[in-house]
Amino acid sequence: MRPLSFLCIATYFKGEAFLKACKELGNTVYLLTVEKLRDHPWPHESIDEMFFLPTEANSSENLDRMLMGLAHAMRSRKIDRVVALDDFDVEKGALIRETFRIDGMGQTTARYFRDKLAMRMRAANAGLRVPAFSPLFHDETITQYLRSTEAPWLIKPRSEASTTGIKKVHSLEEAWAHIHSLGDLRHNYLIEQFKPGRVYHVDALSMDSRQIFTRASQYLATPMEVAHGGGVFRTGVLPFGSPETKELKKLNDKVMKAFGMQYSASHSEYIRCDHDGQYYFLETSCRVGGAHIAEMVEASSGINLWREWARLETAVARNESYSLPGEQQQYAGLIVSLARQQWPDSAVFSEPEIWWRMTKEYHVGLIVQSPDRTRVLNLLDEFMHRIQADFHASAPVPAKPTN
Numbered sequence: 001m002r003p004l005s006f007l008c009i010a011t012y013f014k015g016e017a018f019l020k021a022c023k024e025l026g027n028t029v030y031l032l033t034v035e036k037l038r039d040h041p042w043p044h045e046s047i048d049e050m051f052f053l054p055t056e057a058n059s060s061e062n063l064d065r066m067l068m069g070l071a072h073a074m075r076s077r078k079i080d081r082v083v084a085l086d087d088f089d090v091e092k093g094a095l096i097r098e099t100f101r102i103d104g105m106g107q108t109t110a111r112y113f114r115d116k117l118a119m120r121m122r123a124a125n126a127g128l129r130v131p132a133f134s135p136l137f138h139d140e141t142i143t144q145y146l147r148s149t150e151a152p153w154l155i156k157p158r159s160e161a162s163t164t165g166i167k168k169v170h171s172l173e174e175a176w177a178h179i180h181s182l183g184d185l186r187h188n189y190l191i192e193q194f195k196p197g198r199v200y201h202v203d204a205l206s207m208d209s210r211q212i213f214t215r216a217s218q219y220l221a222t223p224m225e226v227a228h229g230g231g232v233f234r235t236g237v238l239p240f241g242s243p244e245t246k247e248l249k250k251l252n253d254k255v256m257k258a259f260g261m262q263y264s265a266s267h268s269e270y271i272r273c274d275h276d277g278q279y280y281f282l283e284t285s286c287r288v289g290g291a292h293i294a295e296m297v298e299a300s301s302g303i304n305l306w307r308e309w310a311r312l313e314t315a316v317a318r319n320e321s322y323s324l325p326g327e328q329q330q331y332a333g334l335i336v337s338l339a340r341q342q343w344p345d346s347a348v349f350s351e352p353e354i355w356w357r358m359t360k361e362y363h364v365g366l367i368v369q370s371p372d373r374t375r376v377l378n379l380l381d382e383f384m385h386r387i388q389a390d391f392h393a394s395a396p397v398p399a400k401p402t403n
Contacts, residue, residue, distance in 0.1 A: 003028050004080045004317050007070075009092050011056035013040045014290070015085035017306035020046045025314045030079070032066070032092075049077075058091050058159075066092060067099055074100065081317050083309075087285055090114040091159075103317075105264070105286065112259040113266075113286040116158045117190045119259070120281075126258035128251070129280045131271075133192040136179055145191065146172045152194045155179065159188070166224065168194060195280065197273040200244075201235065202252040203289050203297050204266045205308055205324070207316075211256060212324055213308070215297045216248040220333075220380060223291070230394030232384045233291060236333035236376055237300045244272075251279055259284065263316050265309040267293070292334055292358065292365060299332035299355040299369040331373040333380045336365035339391040349386075353379060364391045 005028040008019060023029050023046035031042065032051045042050070051069060055062055070079075082102055084093035094110035096102065111118040120130050134145035136155075146153070155178055157165040169175040179186055199222045205213040220234035238245045252268055267289035269282040288294045288305045298304050303325065315322035336358065344364040346357045351368070353375065358365030364387060368379045 004314065005030065005078050006313070007032060007079045007082045007096070008085055009033075009082070009089040009096075010085040011037070011053065011088055011092075012086045013037055013042075015288075015306060016043050017304055018083070018085060018288075018310045019043050021307040021310035022046070022314065023048075025311065027314060030077070032070075056088055058088070063092065063095060067095070070096065070100070081313060083313060085287065086290075087114065087287060090286060105262075109260045110286070113261075113284055114159055116156060116283055118158075119283055120190070120192075122259060123255065123281045126254065128254060128258070129278055131193045131195050131273075131280055131282075133190055136182075136186045136189050136191060142176075142179070142191070143172070146175055149193050154192050154194050155182075155189055156192065157189055195271060195273045195275070197271045197275075197280075199282070200238070200248055200270045200272070201289060201293065202248050202266075202268045202270070203293060203305065204252060204256070204268070205264075205303075205305065205312060206256055206261045206266060207263050207312055207322055209257065209262050211249070211253055213301075213303060213327065214249050214252060215301055215303075216245045216252075217293075217296070218244075220377075221384075232335060232337040232387055232392060234333065234335045234380050234384060235293065235296065236380060237296070237331050237373070239373055240329050247279060251281070255281060255284055261286065263312055265305050265312075291336060292356075292367070295356050296332045296334040296367050299367050300328070300330050302326065302328040330369050330371060331376045332367060332369045333376040334365070334367050335380050335383050335387065336363065337387050337391060338362060338393040338395055339364045340393045341391065344391050348390075349383065351379060362393070 003026055006022050007030045009032045011034045019029055020043050028048050030049050031047050034056050035052050035054055053066055082093045082096050084090045090110050094105055094107040097104045098106050112122050117135055120133050123130050132149045134142055152168050152170045155167045167178050169178055199219045201217055203215050204211050216238045217235050218238055221231045225231050226233045264286045265288045266286055268284035271280050271282055273280055294305045312322050339362050342361055346364055353368040353370045354366055355369040356367035368376055370376050
């Protein structure tokens, strides 16, 4: 059987475990990344060839350049599968598949996993609860929305990752002032009612349009809180078999089916609103969760999402069966913070439950693992106070995007 060729797209430095596993499975591995990441420590022994874009932007000029370059490369190289390893690369991957007629998720389905307006409309049409929202197309509709819903609201980009570019507004006048400030780019945004509550994430693998692995966790400090309040990011695995866990898995299954997920890794977020106790869909993505959530999932389950995603993609491409490795049930928690020190010394944390330590400039981070969830939560709480006292630094919220 001819080895398969995978084009992996990563315009952010991530996915090394995917690249390694993909190569170990006997595939030819091409990596499409950006010039500024050329000298990053990619696993070159697992990459057959690298291609470079000048920027990660999804501008028409950059995408046209990408397609032209790949068209030339494919005259002598066959590509069987395209895998986008980061949120920003989902559009690129879908465009490549559509242009060169490569099997996999096309542009319409990809929008449900990338465009925050498309995913909200899809979820609402499928009968799932979503916070009240509106596109920013029609002035009268926007004003009617603002008058018929309660403040505060979030104005957010439709295709940015994490909390980049989100603005909280508290009145009709403030909302319109910010909308006007967006100028000709306002159609790239939406407005959504801000609902306080507990925020969760479900990290999953899907095969043959069904979930074969899930891990449900709760943010103890959400990305939104950290970005806008300067806090310390924390998340922890929920109790196995609890009503919360069962409800989130059921909800995630409905989302994946409604959005047309066939096979991939996914990271989805939900909120249980304080005002009514109901679960609402927030957003989803067809990739492995960022901010080292994948490592926390592995500490809890023994499942490396990057590696299994590569195995799953390879099995589908070869029309072979896929089986998940044995799954463990340990509790795990993750804590990450910006640090004042260039290379913070995490050796001061010596608890035996520590499973992983972050090694990154101006960051400190730890993952703890224990059969006792209370112990995990207590450690995260203790570490938060120690990090705030000895390491923590904060940075301004990223400015609104200009692309």
